[in-house]
Amino acid sequence: MTKYTAEYMLAQVKDNVEITDPTLEALKLYPIPELETDLSNHVEWERALDFHLQYYGLEVLVRSMKTEYPHGPGRNDFKTTDHWHRWQRHCLHAYSIIYSQAAKVFKAGDLWSRWNMTSFCPHVLYHAISEHIYEECYY
Structure with a gap:
């Protein structure tokens, strides 16, 4: 099993995606659909979300963070303060990608109180939505 350190994640x-980068067209051509409250389009939503997280290099951060760091990595898990601040910005970026097209489902399912959302942790947000999809669609 691979150990994903905070520095590895x-x-x-990707820190500096150029605005003129032609690959950004792919992001425009493959938008994340808004997740329907009945979750009927959850497969399409997850596929597009995965595309965007992979494009920005955020997939490992979202999926492996709590596996390696149950309480999230702390300042001491990084070589420098700059790395710590970059990590925090990337967590907020990942959170915004996930939340951007799932907000109404998150609110409708009262996932705020159920998951005790007190931080902007993208892993916790993604897990809450995934768990909700699983319970509603497969359970």
């Missing part, structure tokens, strides 16, 4: 993230 940080190294996977």
